[in-house]
Amino acid sequence: MGIKVRKTDAEWKAELTPEEYAVLRKSGTERAFTGEYTDTTAPGTYFCRACGASLFTSNEKFSSHCGWPSFYAPTEADNVILLEDRSFGSVRTEVRCATCDSHLGHVFAGEGYATPTDQRYCINSVALRMEPPAAG
Template identity: 75%
Template sequence: MASTKVTKTEDEWRRELDPAAYAVLRQAATERPYTGEYTDTETVGVYHCRACGAELFRSETKFASHCGWPSFYAPTADDNVVLVTDRSFGTVRTEVRCASCDSHLGHVFTGEGYDTPTDQRWCINSVALRLEPATG
């Protein structure tokens, strides 16, 4: 089940997020490849939306795609994310947004040939995530 809807003004988001996070989460920017905090992280835990804290991905579904951004093969629950057709840059892609706060997370790609259970690559900006390491 998706988290409770989070509604804030853009001024509130600007005050709560640093400029890089605001650009990605609220303006659909993309961080530069191979610069994100979680690109190569192998820490076991849960990835949450940096804007609202909703659970989005688990480390068990993270894989090394070598694309420059953290990659997952599935979200924790389908209703935790919203998929939107993105026609920017002269192509059609599928944008991934947080279902709780409508923040931009990244894009999902299918059929690229990765050896994953879903044949999907959820290419997510590190700055859109906050990792909660597993305890114990």
């Protein structure tokens, strides 16, 4: 893994919109079916909106009909950190950016999706910035 991005809370607040800050830095969740990338099928790479680290590509994105963008794997396993999340009375696996430690969403397994990994990385659109492939 490359260089880690570390900023103060004040620096994050100054750089991010209130919604981005709430999700990325305070582990919030955007409302289902409201995110910019929920139904996007265009080719491209998805980067962390906070630090610009590469996280996912459209090749691993699939339609799960859950209300958030879904991917079956990150671009590289070490681009994300997986942590046990026991909030809200359940046990889930939180997904965080390995570069800046921003909250991205959660990953679920064994739900029966026809994907190579049988995993669903359920990621907040507001945590991502998608860029189309370079021309030429």
